[in-house]
Every structure is written in C-alpha cells, then in structure tokens.
Amino acid sequence: MQAQDQELRRDTLPRRVLLATDLSCRCDRAQDRALRLAERWGAKLFLLHVLENEKEQELPSWRRERSAQEMLAERQIRAATRDRAINAEAIIRRGSPPEVLLRTAEELDCDLIVTGIARGGTLARAILGTTVERLVHRAPMPVLVVKNRADRAYDHLVVASDFSASSAHAFRQALRLLPDARMTLLHAYRVPFEGFISKEANRDEFLQAARSQCADFLAGIPAVKDRLDRLACLIEYGSPDELIGAYVWDNEVDLVVLGTHGSSGAFDILIGSTAERLLETLPCDVLVVREPSSLQAVRAAMGATQAGA
Template identity: 45%
Template structure:
C-alpha cells in the first residue's frame, strides 16, 4: 500500500483520537492490548480492535460473534471506548486499509514471539507494517504497568530522527526523553579503532552540535562507540528505558544508522517497546 502524500506529520494535529490495535486474539497479543488500552485512556482516544481472518477460521458461529465475545472478555472492567473490525485478506494490507479508512493515528501490535534468551521475532506482518505504515507503529514487548516514564530516541542526526523527536514531544510530552547515537569505524576489523576512535567521536560531536542547534530544547544526548544494536540495547537495559523511538528512512551509505536492515535489527533486538516513526520520503 503506497504512502499517501501528507502536508503534515500525523501527530502534528494533536493526540490521536483513534488507536488501532492489530491482534490475532491470541495470548501473545495481551501485552499489546494492555498498552493500547493504557494509551487510549491516557489520550482519551477510542480503540479500534482489528482482527484479520485466516481462510481456515470457522464460520459457524460467525467469526464476528466469536471475536466480539473474546474482546469483550479481554476488555471487561476497563474504561475505554472500543470498536471491533474484522477483515479478510493479506494481514498488513488489511490493517493499513482499516487505519486509513478510520483515520487512526497510531497502530499498536505485538511481536511474533520471544525466544528463551529474550530476543523477539518481529514476524513478517510487523516488518511490513514498519515499512509501509504512514502513521507511527508501536511494537509492544513489555508489560504495560504504567504510562511510559522514560524513552530514548535513536538518532543518526538525520531528518527522520528529527521527526521522531517531534513525535515524542507531541505524543508523550510528560515522558522523560533522551537521545542516543552510536558511531563506529567502517571496516574496523581491517583498520583498527585505537588510533581513530577519538577522531570519530570528535566528528560525531560536531554533527550532534549542528543537529541540536535547530532543536527548540535539546534533550540529553548519549553517544557510544559500537554497533547500534548492541550499544543501544545495553543502554536501554542499564537505564531501564521502557520505549525506544526509531525514525525510518535515515541516511544511506556507511554512516547510515536507521536505514532498512538496521532499523529492522533494532526493532528485533531491543528489549523494550519500539515506536517506529516514518520520516519524509527520501529524495
């Protein structure tokens, strides 16, 4: 589903009035449901629960009745306005179709599974949504015990990461925000980092200063030498970060941070929830 041209980013019109929860109605989506409900209450938004039917799912009793009973049971006692929508077809396309038709401002989903070591498997549907959704996508991994208290925005000092900062300010103004940048030497195994790390850090600091100069209020920035996946994951664990925000369509080439496979790996390896924010179309 191609992204439609928009004059403004989705969050610039204010807090979302509709949150879309994409669910297969299994227990692996319970955490996503809890977080979606908490955000709906926090923003006074309506919850649209979307379930895409597989071709083999039973039709007697009607799938809508089965799904409604389960959603009613899951949401019993929770003060949130909700609606259920059932779709058939390719899941990512069906979810995006509902998001566009209903005017959703956020898509919330779970991850496919977590292995015994705690690593998550995104699944093809989440990957497709991350690539195609014109609105922010929240992949939930942790338990939603309270509103987000601390978040980190991964930045490569590009416009997409600036979009992510603006989104964080708009959607979660009361959440403590920090920035994180990872830098490393290309072909380190052949060149060796010892004689170059200080120079690389100086270059990164120069880029950071230029980037933050345009920010109305500069969040604290942490910079670490290393691969983005391992450096940011370690930071998230050490600082008990609950949410990481990624701006997609960052720079290309050796210095690129949030481009394609890197963003995908970050979504999979980070131990916290991940909010993916689509930046401006690459020129």
C-alpha cells in the same frame, strides 16, 4: 493536499489508534498498552482481527449478521473497557493480515498502529517476518511493537539518532506522543576506514564532530527547550544495534524509538538488518516511525539531482 493535511494533523495528539490482535492471550500485552494510550490521549481505539484464508460458514439465523469471532471481539472490548472512559470499536475482516491491517489503518485515518509479537522460538521469528515486518516497512503512521506488560506508563525512552532529518522526525514524534517521559538520545559513531587509518588518533576528532552535530540537531527541534531536564544525550563509539541493545539491557528502558531512514546504512530501517535484530532481541517495546512523504520527496529529488550530475 490530502497528504499535507494528514501530516499537519499528526502534529497533534493521536485521535485514532488501531490495535492489531488475533484475540489470543499473547496479544493481551499489546491490548493493555493500546488501552492505556487511548485513555491517556482521549483517542478512539479500533480493535482489528483479521480472519486469514477463512471461508464464510453456514450459521444459525441469530448469528447470520455477526460471526462468532465478531462477538468474541466485541465481548473482549467490552470486558477490557469496562469502567474506563474509552471509545472502542471491534472490527473483523478477512484476507491477508498485513494487507488488511494497512488498508484498514489508512481507511480509518489512524495515527498509530499497535501490535504484539509472540515470544520465543521460531514462532516469534515467523510472526515478525510476516505481519510486523511488513507493517514497519509500509505503514505511513508509526507502529508500536509491544513486548512487555503495560504495568506503567512509558517512563524512560531511548531515541536512536544519526542526526538526519528522518531521525529528527522520529524524535519529534516521541516528544509529541510522550512528553512527560525521560528520554535518552543515543548516537553511535565510527571512525571511517578504520582498517587504513589510526582509530585512536582520529577518534577524538570524530567525537567532537558528533557533539557539534548533536548541538545543531537539538537546536533545530524547538520542543526540546522545554524538556532539557528530562533529556540526556549519549554519544558513544560503536555500532548502533550493539550499543542500543547494551544500553537497554543495562538500564530500565521502556521503549526504543527508531526512524525509518537515516544518513547512514546502519539506521536505514527499511533496508538494513539493524531493525530486524533490534525487534527480535530488545527486551522492551519498539516504536517505528516512518519518515513523512515530504522528506521522501526531498530524498528522491536529491537522488535525481546527484544522478543528473
């Protein structure tokens, strides 16, 4: 019952946003984006800083209730929210950053986690491979990975879709969170067994099938009807990661939205390597939307039925 209530509540605008930060300048971009979104939605913003493998220290009497990091976080929040109508709270906790972030987000019943990554070199890969990667693997709520400065609201989104129920859920989340943005629904298709059959002879057939799937996909999302003037559907031949990357580089895309599971391995973000490559290489922000528990249950039931057959 609690899980159902959480999923129903997430059909409304986010009320609680968690920002994961190390309080350094490299997290300024994620902080600015989180502030902008919280202000727009009227949501409460939690700024969480995790002290990793740090022991309690002897402190002067006037600091025994609050650590230096807590005071720094509070000062940072006050400075960032000055003259802005935002309800914000700083939280300092100790432990493994991914574990503490996930536990805190669930304890506070947050609707979105916002985080950033270091840019360039092995440091970016190391951070992506520890905290961010675990968040997108396990967080039940969407995770926004911020790379760029929040100079403007998200204006142009790309939603990667394979027309599965999971990608439909991700698309609905994009429509709910950012209804005023221009959106491009991008679908990549391939001709099966290209090494054995003629790709040229069968490509048009699979393109027409993809277009039919797209029409059915959009018909199943009522919210699309009010946004047709700001929606473009793009169906292209090729691999998803290459097409998404090329489109983002060639167009002014602010955000890419990815679902956590799909009907094809290329979009299976929890298992495949497509998401990792996109998170590392895309020049824009990325929103990762995990499929809801109801879809996971359906997937498990289908798997059990197929195994029994």
